[in-house]
Amino acid sequence: DTGVSQNPRHKIxxxxxxxxxxxxxxxxxxxxxxxxxxxxxxxxxxxxxQNEAQLEKSRLLSDRFSAERPKGSFSTLEIQRTEQGDSAMxxxxxxxxxxxDEQFFGPGTRLTVL
Amino acid sequence: xxxxxxxxxxxxxxxxxVNITCSHNNIAxxxxxxxxxxxxxxxxxxxxxxxxxKVTNEVASLFIPADRKSSTLSLPRxxxxxxxxxxxxxxxxxRYSTLTFxxxxxxxxxx
Numbered sequence: 224d225t226g227v228s229q230n231p232r233h234k235i236x237x238x239x240x241x242x243x244x245x246x247x248x249x250x251x252x253x254x255x256x257x258x259x260x261x262x263x264x265x266x267x268x269x270x271x272x273q274n275e276a277q278l279e280k281s282r283l284l285s286d287r288f289s290a291e292r293p294k295g296s297f298s299t300l301e302i303q304r305t306e307q308g309d310s311a312m313x314x315x316x317x318x319x320x321x322x323x324d325e326q327f328f329g330p331g332t333r334l335t336v337l
Numbered sequence: 338x339x340x341x342x343x344x345x346x347x348x349x350x351x352x353x354x355v356n357i358t359c360s361h362n363n364i365a366x367x368x369x370x371x372x373x374x375x376x377x378x379x380x381x382x383x384x385x386x387x388x389x390x391k392v393t394n395e396v397a398s399l400f401i402p403a404d405r406k407s408s409t410l411s412l413p414r415x416x417x418x419x420x421x422x423x424x425x426x427x428x429x430x431x432r433y434s435t436l437t438f439x440x441x442x443x444x445x446x447x448x
Contacts, residue, residue: 227380256433265424265438266381279434314380318433326433328380 225249227329229315235335236305243301244332248317255298256326257290258314259283266314272298305336341425346443355412357442359425362406367431370401370408373424375441381424385410412444420446 228247236242248255253274258266269288270280274295284290287305292298302309312333316326342360349355361370369388373381385392387399387408398411412419422443428436 254433263440265422265441267438268434268436271434281434312378316380325383325386328382330378331380333378 227315227317227327229313229329229332231332232330233333233335235337237337238305238307240305241301241303242305242334243299244313244315244334246298246300246315246317246329248297248315249319249327252317252319252327253295254318254320255292256316256318257298257300258316260312260314260331261310269300302334305334307336310334310336341427341437341439343423343425343439343442345440346445348445348447349415350447351416352414355415355419355444355446357410357412357423357425357444358407359410359427360407361425361427364405364427365429367429368405368427369430370399370405371426371430371436372397372399372410373426373438375422375424381438384423386430415444415446417446417448420444 230245256271257269259269260266268281269284270290272292275292287303290300312331314331316328318326371386372384374384375381385397385399387401389401392399400409422441424438424441426436
């Protein structure tokens, strides 16, 4: 499968715990995006990377959130001290070149914070 | 940022043509119009993108009038598998980070 993959697909955690999600983009895609989607809403932009550089972060990305993309390949999104309001689907998308190519989304990681 | 307005839901039957209209009165000169489809528990999937007039691909057509204040996604002969949420995004595609999805249109196709 050459699409965007995300792991885990589901994560249940207790409030206050830290969680980390992984995204593997399509090979050779330079740009990688993270979105958050809550029930009944469309995806909301969180952050994106051009290769290993994090170029933009949304105001939604509080200081409890951190994302990395070492070596410009896979990316991780970590949420520290999770809160119930963090429960959502976390989507990753990759794109070969912004504005020229379409975004390809992964299946998402559904986070439930108890 | 151009704000979009779409119907919350639409119903159709198999074999019919479905047209979903998106209003974007504040569209800017550099803005493109992009439509995505999303099934439950899956990420969105790109359908079509356009700037003006008409764009057609193997799955849909996109009609954009001259003033570009609205656009219509046309799905020919829908099937049950087209039941999904459809999002209209308007913005500068050189900066995907500025595009907002909104709530989308839930299309239900019945037999």
